[in-house]
Amino acid sequence: MTLLAVSDLTKRYRRGGKTIAAVDGVSFAIESGETLALAGPSGSGKSTIARLVLRLVEPDAGTVQFDGDDFLALKGAALRARRARLQMVFQDPLAAFNPRATVARVLDDPLRIHAIASGAERPASIAALLERVGLTADLAPRAIHEISGGQRQRVAIARAIATNPSLIVLDEAVSALDVSVRGQILELLLDLQARERIAYLFISHDLGVVRAIAHRVVLLDAGRIAESGDARAVIDAPQSAIGKALVAAAPRLNSTRP
Amino acid sequence: MSPLRRFLRRPEAAAGAIILGVLFAMALFASLLFPGDPQAIAGPALLPPFQDWSLPLGTDRLGRDVLAELFHGARTSLAVGLGAAAAALFIGAVVGTLAGFAGDLVDEVLMRITDAFQTVPSFLLALAFVSVVGPSLGVVVAAIALGAWTGPARVARAEVLSIRERDYVAGARVIGMHPLAIAFREVLPNALPPVLALSSVIVAAAILTEAALSFLGLGDPNRVTWGGMIAEGRTVLRTAPFLSIIPGIALVLTVLGIYLAGEGVVETTAVRRSLS
Numbered sequence A: 001m002t003l004l005a006v007s008d009l010t011k012r013y014r015r016g017g018k019t020i021a022a023v024d025g026v027s028f029a030i031e032s033g034e035t036l037a038l039a040g041p042s043g044s045g046k047s048t049i050a051r052l053v054l055r056l057v058e059p060d061a062g063t064v065q066f067d068g069d070d071f072l073a074l075k076g077a078a079l080r081a082r083r084a085r086l087q088m089v090f091q092d093p094l095a096a097f098n099p100r101a102t103v104a105r106v107l108d109d110p111l112r113i114h115a116i117a118s119g120a121e122r123p124a125s126i127a128a129l130l131e132r133v134g135l136t137a138d139l140a141p142r143a144i145h146e147i148s149g150g151q152r153q154r155v156a157i158a159r160a161i162a163t164n165p166s167l168i169v170l171d172e173a174v175s176a177l178d179v180s181v182r183g184q185i186l187e188l189l190l191d192l193q194a195r196e197r198i199a200y201l202f203i204s205h206d207l208g209v210v211r212a213i214a215h216r217v218v219l220l221d222a223g224r225i226a227e228s229g230d231a232r233a234v235i236d237a238p239q240s241a242i243g244k245a246l247v248a249a250a251p252r253l254n255s256t257r258p
Numbered sequence B: 001m002s003p004l005r006r007f008l009r010r011p012e013a014a015a016g017a018i019i020l021g022v023l024f025a026m027a028l029f030a031s032l033l034f035p036g037d038p039q040a041i042a043g044p045a046l047l048p049p050f051q052d053w054s055l056p057l058g059t060d061r062l063g064r065d066v067l068a069e070l071f072h073g074a075r076t077s078l079a080v081g082l083g084a085a086a087a088a089l090f091i092g093a094v095v096g097t098l099a100g101f102a103g104d105l106v107d108e109v110l111m112r113i114t115d116a117f118q119t120v121p122s123f124l125l126a127l128a129f130v131s132v133v134g135p136s137l138g139v140v141v142a143a144i145a146l147g148a149w150t151g152p153a154r155v156a157r158a159e160v161l162s163i164r165e166r167d168y169v170a171g172a173r174v175i176g177m178h179p180l181a182i183a184f185r186e187v188l189p190n191a192l193p194p195v196l197a198l199s200s201v202i203v204a205a206a207i208l209t210e211a212a213l214s215f216l217g218l219g220d221p222n223r224v225t226w227g228g229m230i231a232e233g234r235t236v237l238r239t240a241p242f243l244s245i246i247p248g249i250a251l252v253l254t255v256l257g258i259y260l261a262g263e264g265v266v267e268t269t270a271v272r273r274s275l276s
């Protein structure tokens, strides 16, 4: 079943009198339980697409269908309620949390806002969430800046799955992590997907990671789709110029290839 | 080193802290050391200071104890200074947060209102407000706050404008948090430090404004105020200048103490931030 269908999405920004199209007529779809990767050079519009899909910025043109509804038509309380189904994990887990927050508060917010657990049940729900992402419940009272980067990204994933979403957007979610931690987080993501059929819109400039985790890939260049298809097929034999350039510039690719 | 010790190692900060400590002690112990009405007659009129040790600072035109008046006046000055600053910081933080976070029309309207308040000299604003509503402690506090919230509002808005682009604000939207909850729970607390850094200047200015209002006879008539004492003393300035000079010195020292202590706090926290 098609979970997310984006068509002709366009976003322009004005910069110094000139208008640039950060995203220019982009269309793609994601099935439930599938991982679609967005890859492309810096400035190609990956993060802008993520923000458009999440309604953090509004597009200039195009449509976004989510769960069969016109996602762009939702407003106010209806939009906030629907956000439970569509979550995000950011690149820098330190910047993604209020600097004053504790682990418990970060996980308490979605449970409270979407009435997933009553006040009395929430400590237990928070403990269960921490366990689902491979952490222990004793982390709950810690301040967010007191835990390691890997733990923090696990907390970010726990927050994203707290509302049982059907799609999670991950914008460079593993790029800031050490290689060993990165592998563990990718494994956690694959594990969650296998158990709960969550779809991922996985943004990365690392084609090695994309090849390892994504079913399909969309290669972007200057806001437009250059090439798309099965992740392995595209990365092993890119057709577009930008695809070839990206593969050539990915030294890790050969070592991660099985 | 603890922040308190680092703060007290600065001589000017320590001096400010001592002055403030004395001021708070005066306000706190005023009714303990000088029970009863400080405006009651305590001895012969116009007794000079250091003559009679039961009335160390002498008496005024009506024979009231100057030292008792000074202690009770400290209470008024502190109450008005802290009250007006708290109100101004609260209003400013809320207005600035709403303007910066909502943007567009809300921002435009709130900032034009802020401009309007800022163009009227704050003393005239306070003067007009007290003249119309009538002098009492609460009205004086409100009148001073009315002219003092625009600075905090601007600082809060500027801070909020930068914070609202941070990822954690986007994250709060993604989990479906209500915009008002985002503004006041996620953004405002993180925008507060530079706003609070204004508090010493605002407290000092509020104390001066209160003194000026009282000097003009627009202070709370049921309370002793330093401004009122200065005005009282003015009528006998030639024969008994100490009646104006003593509360004047108290006022200057207070403002200086608040300023020095405030600077000390700002500097110590700035050092701590640059160290971390």
Ligand SMILES: Nc1ncnc2c1ncn2[C@@H]1O[C@H](COP(=O)(O)OP(=O)(O)OP(=O)(O)O)[C@@H](O)[C@H]1O
Pocket: A013, A014, A015, A020, A021, A022, A040, A041, A042, A043, A044, A045, A046, A047, A048, A049, A205
């Ligand atoms: N708020 C904005 N205002 C103006 N221009 C913007 C804004 N956001 C993005 N852009 C521009 O849009 C283009 C696409 O940016 P985007 O952040 O989507 O790229 P990206 O593919 O995520 O890059 P990176 O890999 O570096 O994260 C860039 O040219 C960027 O400068």
Ligand SMILES: [Mg+2]
Pocket: A046, A047, A048
């Ligand atoms: Mg990006």
